[in-house]
Amino acid sequence: MSEESRKLRIExxxxxxxxxxxxxxxxxxxxxxxxxxxxxxxxxxxxxxxxFACVSCAWAKPANPHPLEFCESGAKATAWETxxxxxxxxxxxxxxxxxxESWSDHALEDQGRLTVPLRWDAASDTYRPLSWETAxxxxxxxxxxxxxxxxxxxxxxxxxxxxxxxxxLLARMYGNNNLPDSSNMCHESxxxxxxxxxxxxxxxxxxxDFAQTDCIFFFGQNVGVNSPRMLHQLQEARRRGxxxxxxxxxxxxxxxxxxxxxxxxxxxxxxxxxxxxxxLQLMPGGDTAAIxxxxxxxxxxxxxxxxxxxxxxxxxxxxxxxTDGFEAFEAAVRACPWTDIERESGLARAALERAAGVYxxxxxxxxxxxxxxxxHRNGVQNVAMVVNLLLLRGNIGKPGAxxxxxxGHSNVQGQRTVGITEKPExxxxxxxxxxxxxxxxxxxGMNTVEACEAILARKVPAFVALGGNFLRAVPETVLMEAAxxxxxxxxxxxxxxxxxxxxxxxxxxxxxxxxxIEIDRxxxxxxxxxxxxxxxxxxxxxxxxxxxxxxxxxxxxxxAGIARATLDANPRVDWDAWVADYGRIxxxxxxxxxxxxxxxxxxxxxPGGFRKPVGAxxxxxxxxxxxxxxxxxxxxPGNPDLEHDAGDADDSATLRLFTVRSxxxxxxxxxxxxxxxxxxxGSRMVLFMSRADMARRxxxxxxxxxxxxxxxxxxxxxxxxxAVVPYDIPEGAVAGYFPECNPLIPLWHHARESxxxxxxxxxVLVERSGSAP
Ligand SMILES: Nc1nc2c(c(=O)[nH]1)N[C@H]1C(S)=C(S)[C@@H](COP(=O)(O)OP(=O)(O)OC[C@H]3O[C@@H](n4cnc5c(=O)[nH]c(N)nc54)[C@H](O)[C@@H]3O)O[C@H]1N2
Ligand SMILES: Nc1nc2c(c(=O)[nH]1)N[C@H]1C(S)=C(S)[C@@H](COP(=O)(O)OP(=O)(O)OC[C@H]3O[C@@H](n4cnc5c(=O)[nH]c(N)nc54)[C@H](O)[C@@H]3O)O[C@H]1N2
Ligand SMILES: [Mo]
Numbered sequence: 001m002s003e004e005s006r007k008l009r010i011e012x013x014x015x016x017x018x019x020x021x022x023x024x025x026x027x028x029x030x031x032x033x034x035x036x037x038x039x040x041x042x043x044x045x046x047x048x049x050x051x052f053a054c055v056s057c058a059w060a061k062p063a064n065p066h067p068l069e070f071c072e073s074g075a076k077a078t079a080w081e082t083x084x085x086x087x088x089x090x091x092x093x094x095x096x097x098x099x100x101e102s103w104s105d106h107a108l109e110d111q112g113r114l115t116v117p118l119r120w121d122a123a124s125d126t127y128r129p130l131s132w133e134t135a136x137x138x139x140x141x142x143x144x145x146x147x148x149x150x151x152x153x154x155x156x157x158x159x160x161x162x163x164x165x166x167x168x169l170l171a172r173m174y175g176n177n178n179l180p181d182s183s184n185m186c187h188e189s190x191x192x193x194x195x196x197x198x199x200x201x202x203x204x205x206x207x208x209d210f211a212q213t214d215c216i217f218f219f220g221q222n223v224g225v226n227s228p229r230m231l232h233q234l235q236e237a238r239r240r241g242x243x244x245x246x247x248x249x250x251x252x253x254x255x256x257x258x259x260x261x262x263x264x265x266x267x268x269x270x271x272x273x274x275x276x277x278x279x280l281q282l283m284p285g286g287d288t289a290a291i292x293x294x295x296x297x298x299x300x301x302x303x304x305x306x307x308x309x310x311x312x313x314x315x316x317x318x319x320x321x322x323t324d325g326f327e328a329f330e331a332a333v334r335a336c337p338w339t340d341i342e343r344e345s346g347l348a349r350a351a352l353e354r355a356a357g358v359y360x361x362x363x364x365x366x367x368x369x370x371x372x373x374x375x376h377r378n379g380v381q382n383v384a385m386v387v388n389l390l391l392l393r394g395n396i397g398k399p400g401a402x403x404x405x406x407x408g409h410s411n412v413q414g415q416r417t418v419g420i421t422e423k424p425e426x427x428x429x430x431x432x433x434x435x436x437x438x439x440x441x442x443x444x445g446m447n448t449v450e451a452c453e454a455i456l457a458r459k460v461p462a463f464v465a466l467g468g469n470f471l472r473a474v475p476e477t478v479l480m481e482a483a484x485x486x487x488x489x490x491x492x493x494x495x496x497x498x499x500x501x502x503x504x505x506x507x508x509x510x511x512x513x514x515x516x517i518e519i520d521r522x523x524x525x526x527x528x529x530x531x532x533x534x535x536x537x538x539x540x541x542x543x544x545x546x547x548x549x550x551x552x553x554x555x556x557x558x559x560a561g562i563a564r565a566t567l568d569a570n571p572r573v574d575w576d577a578w579v580a581d582y583g584r585i586x587x588x589x590x591x592x593x594x595x596x597x598x599x600x601x602x603x604x605x606x607p608g609g610f611r612k613p614v615g616a617x618x619x620x621x622x623x624x625x626x627x628x629x630x631x632x633x634x635x636x637p638g639n640p641d642l643e644h645d646a647g648d649a650d651d652s653a654t655l656r657l658f659t660v661r662s663x664x665x666x667x668x669x670x671x672x673x674x675x676x677x678x679x680x681x682g683s684r685m686v687l688f689m690s691r692a693d694m695a696r697r698x699x700x701x702x703x704x705x706x707x708x709x710x711x712x713x714x715x716x717x718x719x720x721x722x723a724v725v726p727y728d729i730p731e732g733a734v735a736g737y738f739p740e741c742n743p744l745i746p747l748w749h750h751a752r753e754s755x756x757x758x759x760x761x762x763x764v765l766v767e768r769s770g771s772a773p
Contacts, residue, residue, distance in 0.1 A: 010681075042545060058413060117512065136564070140565025168419035206611065258272065289340070328632050417612060493511045522554070528604070657744065664676075
C-alpha cells in the first residue's frame, strides 16, 4: 500500500464553499509557506487597479473591487509564490535527479522557489548552477544547430502579454509556428467552436451581465474551487432571485451553497446562500444530449404558444436577422427521440423540461461553462450546443445574456490575443513581416497533442517551455516520460521544481524567473505587465513582493536572452531596449494590433481593465456567412469515446472516468493532499464511485483498486492503488484526480476538431487490489 493511501481520511463533504473552512485554509498556507511579505498587506493589493493580478485563475477583476478581492485559491497561489522556502545550492548535493523521480508533485514544489540557473550534470546526476550568460550561450548554440521546423516552444497560460508577445516573435523569427500552449488542453474547444459559430473565439459577457441577467445555465465548471471570486456574482444573482441551473455529474459543494468569508454577518450567523436552484447530475459526456433535450422542450413550448395564440418562445426576429442553419437544427432536434436523449444524458425528460421552462421564461440568459464541456471527444460540439441553446431566444449580444467560458490560467486568453498560436491564420503574419522585416513561417505549427506525437516519434530536437509542467499535464504518461528522456534538449523557464525537470532531456536547463507578484526592476525602473481576463478585459499588474532571489531574471529578460543568443541580429528588434522598459514592448504590441491595443500604456490601468473588441457581443458576427451559426450535432450518442478502439472491454464492466481538481491544487501544483470540499484528507489516490457501483463490485469505502484503460493498441495504461470513496455521482461514472489519473488517457483520445485531450470521459476497468486498512 502506498504511503499516501495509509494517510487517507474520508469525511462527509461538509462545509459550504467559502465560510470558515476557507479562512482556516488561507491562514494555514500562509503559515506553512512562511511567506516573505506581510501577507495581509500584500493580499489587499491583489486584483486592485494599482496592484497585481492574481496568479491563480482568469476570472474578471471588477472596477469596484471588494476590499479583499481575493479568495481561498488566490491566497494559496499568492502564498505559494511568495514563500520564503527556496532551493539552495546544497539541495542538489543531497538529492540526485533520479532520486527525485520518486517524490510527489507536492514534495517537489514544496522545496520552494528556484533561485539560480541550473544545468543537468550527467556525471553526478544532479542539477548544477551556471551563469546566465553561459546558459544562454549554450542554449543558443544548440538551437542554432537544431532542425528549426521541429523545435517546440510551449507556453503555460500564466506569462504576461509582454512576455508572450516576445516569445511568439522568438519562435517565428527562429522559423516555426510550433507554439502549443496550455490552452490546447483546456479551452481550445471554445476557441474553435465560438470562432466558427459566433465569429469570436472568446466569451461575450462582462461582469455587468451577471448583474443584469435573469437566468444562469452552468455546465461543467467547479466555481467554488476553480474560480471562487465568481461566487460573489452568483451570490448576488441568487439574492435577486435569479435561477441557476447546474449540469454536473458530481454534486460539487461550491455549486450547492456558499458562505461569503468576506461578510462578517454571514460568517457569524453561518448563513449560506444556496447557489443552484436545479442540479442535474448528468452522465459525463452527456451534455450534447442534455442540451438537445432542452432545445426539444423549448420547441414544444413554442408549438404550444403558437397553438394557444400566446407570445412565441423562440425569438423569431433574432433568428431571422442574425442566424443561419436554424431549419436544419430544428429538424435535427425534432427528429431526436427522447429515449436517446434520456439514455445519453442520464437525465429524465421531466427534469429537462423543467429546466427548459425556466429558460423559456427568462429574458436574459447566461451560458457559463468549463472543462466539463471542453475536455471530450465532442468538446467542440458541446460548446456549439450551448450556443444553439442561447441563439434560440437571442441570448447573445444583449445585456444580461451571453456565452461565458470560464478560462483557466490567469493570462491564457491573452496569450492567444498576442500571437501564441500554432495556427498561422490566427497570427498577423503580414503585419509582423512589415514591422520586423523578416519572413514569418507560414506552415501550421504543432499543438499540444501534435507536439506529443512528434516527441513520441523522436522527431523533436529541443523543447523550450515558458512555464508549466507539460509532461505531467499531458496524457499518455508512460510513453511520454520514456520519450521525454530522449529529447536532445529541454529548456524550462520555471518558478518551482516539478516533474518536468526531474525527467529531462539529454541536455537540460532550468531557468528560474520572477513571479508576477514580485518587484521587477530593470534599467528603466520598476516594471509592470498586463494580462487579459476571462471577459476579455486587459489589466495592468505591478509586482509588490521582494524577489525570491537577486539572481532571478524576469520572463521578458529570459526570452530576450534566449533570442539574442539564438537569432541573427535584427535592427528592428532591440530585445534589450524592450527589457529595459516594458512600455516599449507594449508600444510594439499596439503597433501590431492597433484595434485592440491602441494607447496601450495609457489604458492599462483602467479600473476593471479595458476591453478587447468582441464583435459578437455587439451582434457583429465575423463568420463566413456574417451570421451566428446553428450547428447540427453529429448525432447521439454524443460521446463516441474509444470509438475506434473498444479493446477487450465488456460494456457492462467499463466505467466512465473523469478527472477533476481539488481545492488543494492549481493544476499540477499540489498545495496539499486535502480536498476539503469533497471531504477527502491526506491522499489524492482516490476514486469517487456511486454506492450502487461499489455494491455491484462488493467494494467498501477505502478498499483499494487498480484502474486499466481497455484498448487494443498494445499500450498498457494503468493506475494502481486508488482508495474507493463513496460519492454522489451517477452510476456508471467514476471520478479521480488530475494529474494522478493521466497515465490512463491515450494520446489519441482527444476532441475531434480542437485536439483537447478528452480528460472528462475515459473508459476504465476496475480491479480490486486490496481491502481497506
Ligand atoms: N484552485 C484552482 N483554480 C484553478 C485551477 C486549479 O487547478 N485549482 N485550474 C485553472 C485552470 S487551468 C482551469 S482550465 C480551470 C478549470 O476549472 P473547471 O473548468 O472547473 O475544471 P475541473 O476542475 O476540471 O472540473 C470541471 C467540472 O466539470 C464536471 N464535469 C466532469 N465531466 C463533466 C461532463 O461531462 N459534463 C458536465 N456538465 N460536467 C462535467 C466536474 O465534476 C467538475 O465539477 O480552473 C483554473 N483555476
Ligand atoms: N487529466 C487531466 N489533465 C489535464 C487537465 C484535466 O482537467 N485533467 N487539465 C488541463 C488544463 S485545463 C491545463 S491548463 C493544463 C495545465 O498545464 P500547465 O500549465 O503546463 O501546468 P501547471 O501545473 O499550471 O504548471 C505548473 C508549473 O508552472 C511553473 N510556474 C508557476 N508560476 C510561474 C510563472 O510565473 N512563470 C513561469 N515561467 N513558470 C511558472 C512552476 O514551475 C509550476 O511547477 O493541464 C491539462 N491537463
Ligand atoms: Mo486550463
